[in-house]
Amino acid sequence: MSRTRPAPLKFAYWVPNVSGGLVTSTIEQRTDWGYDYNRKLAQTAENNGFEYALSQVRYMASYGADHQHESTSFSLALLLATERLKVIAAVHPGLWQPGVLAKWVATADHLSGGRAAVNVVSGWFKGEFTALGEPWLEHDERYRRSEEFIRVLREIWTSDNANFQGDFYRIHDFDLKPKPLDVPGRPHPEIFQGGNSTAARRNGGRVSDWYFSNGKDFDGFSEQVTEVNQHAEDAGRAGAVRFALNGFMIARDSEREARETLREIIAKANSDAVEGFRSAVQQAGASTSDKRGMWADSTFEDLVQYNDGFRTQLIGTPEQIADRAVEYKRRGANLLLLGFLHFQEEVEYFGRHVLPIIREKEAELDARSPEALLQSVPGPTPAA
Template sequence: MSQEPIKFAYWVPNVSGGLVVSKIEQRTSWDIDYNRELARIAEKAGFEYALSQIRFTAGYGAEYQHESVAISHALLASTEKLRVIAAILPGPWHPAVLAKQISTISHLTGGRIAVNIVSGWFRSEFTAIGEPWLEHDERYRRSEEFIEVLKGIWTQDDFSYRGDFYRFHNYSLKPKPLQQPRPEIFQGGSSRAARDMASRAADWYFTNGNSVEGIKAQVDDLRAKAAANDHKVKVGVNAFIVARDTEEEARAVLAEILAKADPEAVRAFGHEVRQAGAASPEGEGNWAKSTFEDLVQYNDGFKTNLIGTPQQIAERIVALKAVGVDLILSGFLHFQEEVAYFGEKVLPLVRELEAKRAAEKSAA
């Protein structure tokens, strides 16, 4: 178990429709004023990161979307400590353009910008904007080249690169980002190709929600591969958090979310993402085995089971930390008030449990 305190991030609701495919009331808005205030609340509550979403087309209740890099900059400008991770799709973005965008934002915001390289799951989105849709493992190969290029541009002058997807000839970016050696690079996915790539290239690996046992299997595989590559990578896990004063209240909220799920939208989303998950050669990618109920939350967030009282949730978070999780990527039903509640009621308990475990380990 890491000696570092576990970190917390939240999904930026820069896409309309909230974080569940349900007709339940979600007191969450995609507009900029709501998101600026949410960023300030999260910073005060003790969240270290926010992750902006990237979508190019409407679907599954996500009618409107703010672009990820632009809104990330807006949230950074509204906060003082919070770090914001901008989600990026190789294909629509060229790495030279992104490298320059992020370097500029780094200088404007004291080096608090990071990137999450999303290899792509939404085939219809790519075809709608005229971008080629690559096979599963080819998408990850392109993403790995994208990351190699970003690292090169951000740390070298006269950078040259000759890959299958990107070519550079004596390119120098100035100014380079403030972060040393460069901005953090996050990457998602649950397939073998995703873990293999993270074990070589990423600073952080995001995976969909899962049980403690399921997460442990992924972490063990990832860390063994990373060690063989003389590389270190941290792990973030998606979780939809329902924290209430009693377990009965929390379970009732989950039951209502599922009872009011939009069946047509969930099935359409499920068709799209299962195609992406099953397309991995081993058939184990994101969503490959997700049930209807799992898919009501976009990234299997119910599976992580952070649903209950503050004490129950804190104990489950520390159990995840014990199997190698470094960060909880959080979604909520009503973001502003629930992020504040989490910071007041749950996070202090997590820190108490971490301190207790550390003391027990020292005494052993």
């Protein structure tokens, strides 16, 4: 019985282009939001097994993040400082016009040799929109707008005379030249989109190349994979969506040391900032029709890492982390998006100590019988 060899698990890291690190805690975080630090980090990451980096999007101070660099310009700088790393710029519909973004991505793609990507973020921070004088839509309307936004991007990148008639965007005979680069295995720059809500899962299946999940345990992640794949099948896109999962990694030589680090992070949490963030995001989650929005069931401890990264439980020895990573792959993960306490040192530790064990365990998984592999819910082979 012949079968296709599963693609290796891919890895991305959160770009710390926002001050305060990746946990809202007063614990020491040997990281920096400036460009010099991030340029070196990007170069280290691409030499330690990371294929992607995700630049965060914040426009104003909030919940412990006092300063921030704009995501698209920062992403381009990192693309030009690296050779292989693909950089995903997070963007907000409502603050970007899709035709303008399509042009920016096409230019960045040419300058970087085909390594530009976008993460379409429907938005949770009402204050940013109102401070800029932009209307704040209700939850499901934000996701309807995001779906149109993604459809417009794809139409402009793949059509000579793009046309689109929607409720939020209208494009008339728009001809983008130059188009993004023709990269084998990629019809256009990759489009990521995430969330936990019913609307987010529907968008993931209907229009996205990649679905980003907030931190989830095994069962929570499997549930999302199943639902998004069903939406994709209903839309005539069966097998078209790949899955990325957020996780905060604490890899140490002993499990006790890793767990003590987690305990200290939470013990030193900035309570006011975490509670402020919790109030804002859980209001957004509760505004969905079925109360199943992002962060709807997150605890205080979960939100100390503001994308529920502790829930993925990538915490322990390299062996323990590798076991969990490969189990997530078996359940459908194509990529793990990682945050760290001390980025530079821990990215290097990951490349030296964790990644080799993951590759060994992937080989063991691949060597199992086809019947065992059929228990998984794989996505398609990722683009080269």
